[in-house]
Amino acid sequence: MANFDNDLLNSPLLQLDFEQLDVLELVLGGLLDPCSIELSSIPQWAEIGEISPSKADGSKGVLLADPDGTALAVVNYRALDDGDKDSHEVIGVWPLAKPEHGSFRELRITSSLGSQPVVLFDQAPTPLDIQALRSRPSLPANTCFVLVCNSSGSRDPAHIDQIEQLQATAEIFEDVKVAHLVLPDSTSEHLAMERLSSHVVIDLRGFKDNAAATSQGVVFMFSGLSGSGKSTLARAVQQQIHQHLPQRAVLLDGDDIRRFISKGLGFSREDRETNVERIGWIAARISEVGGIALCAPIAPFHATRAAVRSMTTQVGRFYLIYVSTPLAVCEARDRKGLYAKARAGLVTDFTGIDSPYEEPVDADLILDLSVLDVQTATEQVIGLLRTQQTNL
Template sequence: MIQHCPTPTELDDLELLASGAYAPLRRFNEPGSVVTLRLPEGVDEAELVDPEGLPLARVSADGSLEPLTHAQYGPFRRLHLTPAEVRAQHAGATFVPVADALTDGDLAQLRELGRVVLLALTGTGTATLSPVALVRASLAAAELLGDATVVAVPLPSHGDAEADHALGTQVVATYAGGDPVRALADHDGDLPAPIAAIVDEDRPAADEQGLVLFFTGLSGSGKSTLARALMDLLLERGGRTVTSLDGDVVRRHLSAGLTFSRADRETNIRRIGWVAAEIARHGGVAVCSPIAPFAETRQQVREMVEAAGGAFFLVHVATPLEECERRDRKGLYAKARAGEIPDFTGISSPYEEPEDAAVRVDTTGRSVEDALHDVLVALDESGHLHLTGGHA
């Protein structure tokens, strides 16, 4: 049986299925359910592992699970209780789902309820804050309330608002048992100082946030040239830690041994994305310039960066194929046309043009400075970097 590491959303779903929080749902891929698991092509059964390789469960062809153990690591793991544990420890309390920092007005409402359990909804894509910051903010609120407990519930978003609402209502009711559930009506008022400090740390200003500048385009489009010019400008201006993750350089050092098959090319992009996300996690700027032809993999990189608290700024260097082929300094297009290079993007392998680019640049007939200006203006307007009009 192969081992497979699910996506962050699937790992959240796995934890809730195994704990009984999704009851009566007990397995993945029920007809009509948003709780799904996608295994590698041709695989029906697998041992599901966490990112460190710890076996968590076995999944059968019908999506049913055999739990092996629970996740054991991660911030505030001690607060990840099962619904049965919560009901046993907190019977008679009022249960309140929380997906954002609580305001003075929220706390005033909660003080009228007596003993409360704050269910911090930390799952992928659900909370406004990062999962760690949401729990920290909820713990600060519990301390201010005095008679409150925090439980972390990894309820993820599946991109279907109606289905997610129904699922969330069901999960909260499962934790509460027969005890009352109170949804906060609004978030009037200011944030108390201890909570505001946590929010400020978790939501830095755009120009202080970790940033991944991701240039994508055909071979010969000018993406590496623009990326290098931007990196040089950032280094000249100073004030930020900048790292280049150029496609060719990464292949020599991080992805040595990978071929140019689609699977290996996607692995290369995911490696770039993981490193870039870690740079952004620590407030740095990563400048990446792979071809990255497939939308799904670019989206995976975006999700890694955003999960790390960084901003993902996608630049589509949209120089037409004809111009890229005309330049062809390395002779790659000629070899691809002659059949000497298989799976060559733009010739024998597709390039999926981004629909979510922050800026689109055609370098045909333009100087590097002129084309780069388009990128600088977009960065300035987004607030992530101010490198035009005399800004420092």
């Protein structure tokens, strides 16, 4: 306990509620200013203000205690001469004892972390969070996973589960610690986060809310040979989005578009390019209203892919995913029997056999599904959505 004169230690004692204790702790740790202590909101403040002893400078002191009556700090204050008898100015705050309230006390952050690298969460890690972390080359040494929550949330039974899930996630990675930062509902989150002074490796807070709030849509074009696995990958990505994000994703498969939008088109180069351009136009309309379009045509020609990129980037983001599964693997799969027909001359102008596939030089991702499983490839595509959210 700090050394104070007897008058101050004999000052009135106020027992704070849990949120007021959270404010006091962050003030003592330097993450909030002393003015964050709302003296006028403390029960019985007016009565205590009348009986607390005045100092030579006209200030008064009050002890702030936890619900058990343990004095945690001394607050020096004085009344403001503004006509409001309940208006007070905090002059200083000094600690007397360490707080003991709150769950996971040993993991609680109350002061600056310096330059320690942190990953920020506002809920238990989701599969998308874990995918985003795994997609990074590595985490810096001594990284700390920090769960940021408000005072009321920290007292919810679900908070225990969130911490335990965060600890389980940390065990997946090397040299990662876990902590939580409790921010009172009534205070400035921005100020506390600024004074935390950490190096934020990645901020995974509010990804769902941010994704829902942004009006910028996304177009993914999965381009590759027939049988490369592009439609399978697009469906897997769609499922992940629907499971973990509030946005909806529309799958625009080349064959489906031919049946309903491009009925009557043949398979000449001109007709194939027209089909891809129509897919691009529909995708742009989906993106324009904040949706996610997943396009899976063969799209063998660079000029047509560039045209789709141009029309879609006017209204949102565009990512070209080159599904680079080799021709031999695609032909061995031949689920539709098209390669066999092309080899037999029953189908002409078939991409990869007697019509070229121009490999993209501007792909955002290159995924060979003969060596990558669909889950790993899906994680990499979802990682692009994470990149988009971080850059918004």
